[in-house]
Amino acid sequence: MALYVAVVGPGEATPAQEAAAQEVGGALARAGAVLVSGGHGGVMAAACRGAAQGGGVTVGILPGPDRRAANEWVAVAIPTGLGELRNGLIVRAADAVIAVGGAYGTLSEVALALKTGVPVIGLDTWAIDGIEPATSAQAAVALALERAAG
Amino acid sequence: MALYVAVVGPGEATPAQEAAAQEVGGALARAGAVLVSGGHGGVMAAACRGAAQGGGVTVGILPGPDRRAANEWVAVAIPTGLGELRNGLIVRAADAVIAVGGAYGTLSEVALALKTGVPVIGLDTWAIDGIEPATSAQAAVALALERAAG
């Protein structure tokens, strides 16, 4: 069974964060992992783009009720209408979380993951005890897959 | 963008209901629709089996927190940990619902769909005003796709 890895991060990201997220998505696809995300823009879209271009499966769990809000690289779009409570569903659907950059929504996802025992790998994100920092996209994916399988 | 059709029905179903659900799944796959289901057994498993064998995409939105509870034909398994509240997510994720057979969980999905304006097609299910009855799996899928696109 495939591993599911969530890539979480802000909808408005820096070019460096988007580049990292795209590389993370591509590496997850090559490893055969399913990418879970919030389905919107910024880090989410970049990760989906990387995964889709790498031939991977991308899932977007959307806050609103309309599937069309998903970015174009989401293969399976799940509109929830739950607003920010959908952040908890992203975490539940994941065997590991990679946080790239960080705004408050990302922080909530990281916190819920740490609370529920889902491993969290960080790239340029919040300095919260429990997040394992990685220094490159490749290292983040390798670590996430190791923790997810563990 | 692909249409998403939920096939809902009891986890313990009759052979006739499972046969109908499998045929529904196959027809959805051939039409390029994404199959959404609760991911468990009975009607859900039969629909997923039909769709998977037809080369379609199958999504299972699970009530529990563990992905491994999904039936083997679910390609994308979303554990929610929401219990029966996940029924509402199945409906939200769907452009149309096909109900095959019917237990109380199915009834809740039908009711939520009718409440929120999602078209419901019925095959051997509850006699509730608002459900459009179909007399065959093929007819149910044709009607669901027409309503979903509408």
Add this chain to the structure above:
Amino acid sequence: MALYVAVVGPGEATPAQEAAAQEVGGALARAGAVLVSGGHGGVMAAACRGAAQGGGVTVGILPGPDRRAANEWVAVAIPTGLGELRNGLIVRAADAVIAVGGAYGTLSEVALALKTGVPVIGLDTWAIDGIEPATSAQAAVALALERAAG
């Protein structure tokens, strides 16, 4: 510990249904039960009015994000932002459900209750196997409290 009884029914109800709901609310208050409802109008408002006038506690679990959508007889208003998924929370919060009248939302609540083993008493509502019909507001409350305690 007090029993919690949900009174569910349409937001647009007949005068007879509102009269019954108000009487149900009053009887619940006199019995010391907490009234749970969806917090809006029609049957919900009538039940809350009856309970509030009887000195009881009224809880409204609202679909939207704004507390001010609660009817004026709700003492504790919980905005959820979950839309119709909040119907499942009403059922979860209740030891028994009394359905007065019935639209699709009511049907979803009845179905979720029956699915999860919460007793359902009906007054002029859906004819669904598993609902115990009552012939008066007083009888409905007596039966609900008996089942809730059971």
Add this chain to the structure above:
Amino acid sequence: MALYVAVVGPGEATPAQEAAAQEVGGALARAGAVLVSGGHGGVMAAACRGAAQGGGVTVGILPGPDRRAANEWVAVAIPTGLGELRNGLIVRAADAVIAVGGAYGTLSEVALALKTGVPVIGLDTWAIDGIEPATSAQAAVALALERAAG
């Protein structure tokens, strides 16, 4: 209409945190605010105890499906069965949040509040930009009520 203030904090707290939470609860009760909490132990129980002893209304939004998991000072107990996703409901139900101490669950509540524009006051909690720190329970309550009304 009363203001609703959530007091969030760890289920296992230090004596100083519990003392602060109890004082917060008492001050909220005296101000006529409704106390919302997760309904369990530690900071949650201490806040409820303070509010109940001060004659206030206490609401517990519980992660599990059983009302009996609420601490004894919860007047209105809402079992949700949502697990940690109920943290989002606590935030939605609140006009302001006071965080006392902090574990990962608390962090998720703080993050969701900041994400959705609910003011957060902190007492001995996470150092996250956006939290307004207070130096005493009285100051925290005064600030929370001011922000909630704003």
